Amino acid sequence: MTVIRTATAGLALLLAAACTAPTPPRSQASTAGGTVCAAPQSAPGVEKPTTIDVVEQAYFCILGNYYSGATMDARSLLIAGFIALTQELNRNGRDAPEATMPALKGDRKADWTAFEATFRKITDQVPDLHVKLAVATLEAMVASLDDNHASWAHDVKGRHPESYEGDGYGLGLQANVDGDRNLGVALPPLFVTTVQGGAAQKAGLRPGDIIESINGSAPFIDGKATPAIAALFPRYPQERPVRLGILRESTGRRWSVSLKPGLYQRDLATLQVVQSKLLDDDVAYVRVRGFAPDSADRALKALFRLRTDRTLAGIVLDLRGNGGGRITESTRLLSAFVHGKTTHYLCTVDDKCESLRTDDTVELLNLPLIVLTDRGCASACEHVSSAVKDLRIGKLVGTRTAGLMSGPAQPYLLSNNTILAFPSRHGLGADREEINRIGVAPDHHVPLTPQDAAAGRDPALAKALTLLRK
Numbered sequence: 001m002t003v004i005r006t007a008t009a010g011l012a013l014l015l016a017a018a019c020t021a022p023t024p025p026r027s028q029a030s031t032a033g034g035t036v037c038a039a040p041q042s043a044p045g046v047e048k049p050t051t052i053d054v055v056e057q058a059y060f061c062i063l064g065n066y067y068s069g070a071t072m073d074a075r076s077l078l079i080a081g082f083i084a085l086t087q088e089l090n091r092n093g094r095d096a097p098e099a100t101m102p103a104l105k106g107d108r109k110a111d112w113t114a115f116e117a118t119f120r121k122i123t124d125q126v127p128d129l130h131v132k133l134a135v136a137t138l139e140a141m142v143a144s145l146d147d148n149h150a151s152w153a154h155d156v157k158g159r160h161p162e163s164y165e166g167d168g169y170g171l172g173l174q175a176n177v178d179g180d181r182n183l184g185v186a187l188p189p190l191f192v193t194t195v196q197g198g199a200a201q202k203a204g205l206r207p208g209d210i211i212e213s214i215n216g217s218a219p220f221i222d223g224k225a226t227p228a229i230a231a232l233f234p235r236y237p238q239e240r241p242v243r244l245g246i247l248r249e250s251t252g253r254r255w256s257v258s259l260k261p262g263l264y265q266r267d268l269a270t271l272q273v274v275q276s277k278l279l280d281d282d283v284a285y286v287r288v289r290g291f292a293p294d295s296a297d298r299a300l301k302a303l304f305r306l307r308t309d310r311t312l313a314g315i316v317l318d319l320r321g322n323g324g325g326r327i328t329e330s331t332r333l334l335s336a337f338v339h340g341k342t343t344h345y346l347c348t349v350d351d352k353c354e355s356l357r358t359d360d361t362v363e364l365l366n367l368p369l370i371v372l373t374d375r376g377c378a379s380a381c382e383h384v385s386s387a388v389k390d391l392r393i394g395k396l397v398g399t400r401t402a403g404l405m406s407g408p409a410q411p412y413l414l415s416n417n418t419i420l421a422f423p424s425r426h427g428l429g430a431d432r433e434e435i436n437r438i439g440v441a442p443d444h445h446v447p448l449t450p451q452d453a454a455a456g457r458d459p460a461l462a463k464a465l466t467l468l469r470k
Contacts, residue, residue: 065424168265
């Protein structure tokens with residue numbers, strides 16, 4: 001991650017030094033092979049080593065298919081990649097006299113040829129680092145897009161060999177931050193919101209416990225989140241213990257715990273994509289944790305069932321922690337609340353937009369709607385939240401959404417059986433507003449506090465019920 005952040009930071013300065021205006025792409029095809037990249041038709045085979053030929057394929061794949069690939073300055077990819085390459089050399093205690101950035105003139109193919117020639121000269125000097133340097137280069141190229149829906153999936157470790165369907169891996173807790181994706185908008189204090197099991201449960205942690213330090217580092221400095229918070233979210237095969245300094249406000253007790261990442265059995269209820277219940281005998285509550293296939297129909301069936309043989313005061317749709325999924329599912333769910341409307345736009349870089357419209361075959365519920373949101377509501381979840389607000393379908397209660405809505409990611413298979421993914425179109429809200437990096441603001445800002453978590457209170461849900469009673 002450090003390499004990527006440093007590479008991005010140096011990008012603007014190096015681009016300024018390249019004074020020739022870029023030329024448009026002469027072809028989307030690599031000189032090395034016909035069709036640059038295509039969507040995978042089946043599960044990829046065994047991953048092969050990443051080489052400079054794979055980096056070349058990814059370079060032309062991005063330029064030919066990424067949302068702004070046709071207009072972007074391709075030198076930005078090469079400069080970011082070269083920065084990462086030299087830093088990887090340094091980390092391995094090596095260097096090569098040939099490791100000097102070639103002159104880039106704005107011709108995409110000619111610049112790639114110069115870049116590749118220099119790369120090969122470097123790896124001729126350090127052949128044992130060829131794969132490491134290619135990986136660092138490609139990772140930095142993808143990171144330079146600065147797009148939350150752009151990724152390169154490689155060296156995937158998969159699941160713990162002893163895990164079963166539904167098992168969790170990690171420290172066994174959730175905190176009031178959205179993983180390590182959105183730390184720039186996290187607010188202090190950092191506290192436990194849910195204890196799921198595993199090491200956190202064995203250590204006796206409780207909701208509301210404040211995390212004052214992580215491996216000896218403060219989670220916030222001058223009100224800004226630090227990289228230390230990322231240690232709360234280890235992924236398999238990470239096993240290094242994480243040391244937390246804990247404060248329990250209700251007793252004033254301070255102590256330290258060391259939590260080792262591992263497998264834990266998750267509560268079955270949290271594994272359900274759709275949960276529903278009746279509140280106060282007249283409010284339908286439905287929680288949708290993600291927009292997986294058929295999730296919209298499951299939510300709608302639950303709502304119509306709860307409405308049977310009773311008069312409802314309204315609906316609470318809980319989208320907190322919903323990381324997104326299929327936009328067709330989010331559109332279908334919206335269609336139960338409004339007909340004949342555009343809910344979202346998918347646009348090309350030259351502003352040619354496709355409108356996503358409601359499915360008017362879905363029966364309207366015709367009930368007041370409150371939607372609960374937080375920073376965990378991302379992508380397709382923000383499609384719903386923004387449409388509810390723009391089309392005045394209902395009210396949003398909670399906190400601002402994630403702002404992770406650059407556009408639906410399209411996967412492309414690279415020749416070493418790894419997957420490169422990025423948006424081919426950019427997403428906008430129903431009013432054509434930008435949501436990416438901004439998020440959707442709630443109509444009623446109701447954040448969760450450590451005191452609420454410790455007491456088991458849900459202030460956003462309480463506010464929603466109050467609004468439906470008015």
